Amino acid sequence: NAGVTQTPKFRVLKTGQSMTLLCAQDMNHEYMYWYRQDPGMGLRLIHYSVGEGTTAKGEVPDGYNVSRLKKQNFLLGLESAAPSQTSVYFCASRRTGVAFFGQGTRLTVV
Amino acid sequence: RKEVEQDPGPFNVPEGATVAFNCTYSNSASQSFFWYRQDCRKEPKLLMSVYSSGNEDGRFTAQLNRASQYISLLIRDSKLSDSATYLCVANPGEGQNFVFGPGTRLSVLP
Numbered sequence: 001n002a003g004v005t006q007t008p009k010f011r012v013l014k015t016g017q018s019m020t021l022l023c024a025q026d027m028n029h030e031y032m033y034w035y036r037q038d039p040g041m042g043l044r045l046i047h048y049s050v051g052e053g054t055t056a057k058g059e060v061p062d063g064y065n066v067s068r069l070k071k072q073n074f075l076l077g078l079e080s081a082a083p084s085q086t087s088v089y090f091c092a093s094r095r096t097g098v099a100f101f102g103q104g105t106r107l108t109v110v
Numbered sequence: 111r112k113e114v115e116q117d118p119g120p121f122n123v124p125e126g127a128t129v130a131f132n133c134t135y136s137n138s139a140s141q142s143f144f145w146y147r148q149d150c151r152k153e154p155k156l157l158m159s160v161y162s163s164g165n166e167d168g169r170f171t172a173q174l175n176r177a178s179q180y181i182s183l184l185i186r187d188s189k190l191s192d193s194a195t196y197l198c199v200a201n202p203g204e205g206q207n208f209v210f211g212p213g214t215r216l217s218v219l220p
Contacts, residue, residue, distance in 0.1 A: 031208070033207070033208055035210075040118070041212070042197070042210060042211065042212030042213050043154070043197070043210040043213075045207050045208075045209070048207050048208075056207075058207055088151075090153055090154070092208070094208065097142060097144075097159065097201075098144065098156050098159065099156075099199075099208050100156075101153035101154050101155070102153060103152075103153050104151075104152075104153050
């Protein structure tokens, strides 16, 4: 009953460092999404994928890159972290209809 | 104009009260709609889908008005455990992004 799993759950980065967030789903879903959530801002879509090997930009893609080399995994990369990227990151997946979320990654950039 | 808009609240209601939230969407091609619930510092979880004819799940009733492009959520006999942020979703269609509203915060008071 894993569903959608995000790793890591917490991370502190220094400005300029890079990191990759991993999202893995075991439901054979086609669509996967990366959102960020900031206080009072709601969920904002960073990038999404409609299938293996495809990615598309969402509302706030700058400073992030993504890859979907395998259907079950969707990676979010920060090449050079900035304090403005301090946020909670949620991954979600869906086939049709309902989206299921991972538990989130709390990232702090200092 | 944002694709999906909600009154952020907070809505502060006493236990046992009935409370209603509306959510408007701008894309008339939106095909499917959902209400999610998000507890503090947790991931969003599906509360209910919204069907064209309206649907009910216990104390919760969802309605869709395509002509006016809004969906609503009615909560009857509010419980303390209903305190959360309620997010609406309008899905423009398969292969497109999954758009969340900013959320409406509900606090049910004893």
